[in-house]
Amino acid sequence: MKEKEKENISYILEGFEPSSELKRRVMERASKLEPGRKTFGYERTTENRDTQKEQITMNAFGTKEATIKRRFPIAVISAAACAALIIGTAAVGLNRNKIEPLKESEPSSTSAEQPPAAKNEESITQNVMNVTVQDGDPYTITDEDRIAAIDALVEQVKQCRVWEGEKVPASRILNYTINGNEHTVEISEERPIPEEYRPESELHPEFCYVITVDGASYIICEMTPGEPYSELYWATGRSGDLFFQRMNDERSSDGYYFDEYNNEPDSRRLRDIIEDIRTNTTPLFETEDVMAWYDYEDKPDWDNVRATCDFNLNGCHYNIEVYSDTDRIVLDVYDWHDGKKHYMIYEASKEQIAELDKVFDSIANSSADTSSQDETDETADSQGTSSGSQSTSSKSSGSQSTSSKSSDTQGTSSKSSGSQSTSSGSQSTSSDSQSSSSGSQTDNNSGDLIRIPDIEGLTEEEAAAALTDAGLNYIVEYWHYDMPAGRVTGYNYAYDDEYGYAPAGTYITIEVSLGEYDGPVEMIKPEHGTGYYPSRESTLEVPLPEGLSGSFTFNVYIGNVENVAYTETVNNAAGVSSFSLDMWEADRGRQVIYAINNNSGNRKLIRYATYEFDYMSGTWTLIGSLNTEGLLNS
Amino acid sequence: MTDEEKDLEYVMDKYGRTVSGIIASMLGSQSEREDIFQEVFLLYYTKDLFFGDEGSRRSWLIRTAINLCRAANRSPWYRLRNGEEFDPNTVQYTESEPTDERLWQAVCRLKEKYRLPLYLHYFEEIPISDIAKVMGLSEGAVKMRLSRARERIKSELENSRNITETEAEAHERKREREYIIHSRRV
Known part of the structure; x- marks a missing residue:
């Protein structure tokens, strides 16, 4: 990174350093509160979802240091920041080295890429390059000419600058034998070029790979003549x-x-x-x-x-x-x-x-x-593709599938599930509204964590179905955002530990876009289309159905079910025709009212009503209809 | 001081700037930022929490800060209570130079979906994989947002660059820009 850029970021970050006075205020407030329990140090892999219970109650200094990575270049300024392009000068000299069989031979495959041999088959195969990748299935390359071309690129890499930095993890590893010599080539993730390795170039290269060839490491940079930056990556890439x-x-x-x-x-x-x-x-x-x-x-x-x-x-x-x-x-x-x-x-x-x-x-x-989609030879053939077909296993990496992981430590946690706020029309901010209403995520001790499906971009209905299918509950929240109206902008929930996972039954907030706010321009700050619209105090009167009885609590949540923004409890609903919430609301803000039947054992949230506020008139409009049936049958 | 208070102090020292920066990138006024800052760490203090490792603690703090900021953005109460005008560019630099302000203002003018990953990655050096987890996005989506954010920031900064540049410089930048927009990788 350029010194100037470092300084810029450094100056900006300095401005964010909290003052000692601010920290003191936090400490002062904390001293009046009951501390929660911190448990720290169990190991969990994201792959097998196994949790090894090694709970250690954390003390003040029983913490591990976070891994501090090298400062990333401020590519926001750099002209060539996101380029993954190479000057096409590094022509591959096809020296056509003779590829020799490995120790144990197997018939050469006609396929260019195949799933690799089973691991215990040490023979591997002859004339084969085995490629293992960090994320994804391994594959093999069997085309001798291609392997020779890759070897030529590797030889070219060995003419590049020696990497003297720390060992860099490999994202792709090549194993092959050529001219009787076995080679292992490790290709790192694409990474920023450390300042001391930055080539003198008017094109301002920003990214590099560290290539380790049989134990010796080299650095190759993008847009740098003679360095096969993209070529090696592409030539060894998975087909498809x-x-x-x-x-x-x-x-x-x-x-x-x-x-x-x-x-x-x-x-x-x-x-x-x-x-x-x-x-x-x-x-x-x-x-x-x-x-x-x-x-x-x-x-x-x-x-x-x-x-x-x-x-x-x-x-x-x-x-x-x-x-x-x-x-x-x-x-x-x-x-x-x-x-x-x-x-x-x-x-x-x-x-x-x-x-x-x-x-x-x-x-x-x-x-x-x-x-998880598997494209097979049959698929390829059915598409009427050209000759020279190859087989490869393929896998979607673009979408998440739901999966669960064991989490005994989570399951046995004693999160707060205190009583809900009952103050009429009161507002509660995040810090003082931890009192979770029903729908609390803490009642579930199933021990399983579910991976929350990727719902961004879906419709509200699609997202709801995805969450339900995954074994999760949901609430809906609307806001103005720079996505088309009706599309899900993301999700939210009160979580511990690993974001993206939740115990079964957890209420996940589906955040749904109302589109960009298009009210009068003078009413908004164009720099921040997501908030600060004109707003005012208003009372929302919500009718109740005839025949309702029992005790109900009606909540409006902000963010997640642990943040109750407005709440009203009707202890005896018999004969009550309505309740009211005193709210502050922004122009065209849309709020969903959830009901809890306090006499019911399941404490499920019932989506009862959705209202939208008009700032100019100060009125609320019911969106859709009241879910009277849901309330009466709860 | 109790162990819990020592821990809180330690965590504030370690992550205070990170949390403060995230809040600053999402909220306008200084007092709002201070309020949210306090709430993040008080939530940390009062909640029962499990952390697999230090990274998960950091992720929790980041996500909590984001959640509270979004809630604040959606809640006019914050603004009315404080009676302040919103200004996304009111970063309190300790020692700033014009270039700092220009860069930060350009960051603040990004839409949130670009601004947040950019801040986390380039200012706080949070790995893309962690940002993806914290924001509930795929890594590909984070990369794409970073890419777009970079393009927009660059464009913004170029627009505000001194117009006395030479023709050669302009040509050079044009070439550089083409590298960016045509860059691809598989």
């Missing part, structure tokens, strides 16, 4: 890995859809279309020189791009961009056969554009409904 973006997609939460996962059949279809275009159409512009590419003035306007897709097929990398205002398409292709990257602009035909859109639709649809 795909990154897809589409703008103005109605299915997306904010009009911007993207996904990253493995879809080899669609990658093949795209590759075939690209080859068709390259074969049958004359490019408007083509170059292998990256600088010439960026200096070329007549490229389509990126602001009008409507879809892009990057994908890897047999170690070759393809990127295609289509635009909303032109039939011109932009292609760039990296091919390990010649080690070059080709940049092209074509005028595509309507038919070709239609074909591309068809595949894009397929990608979007296939990613939408996958929590």
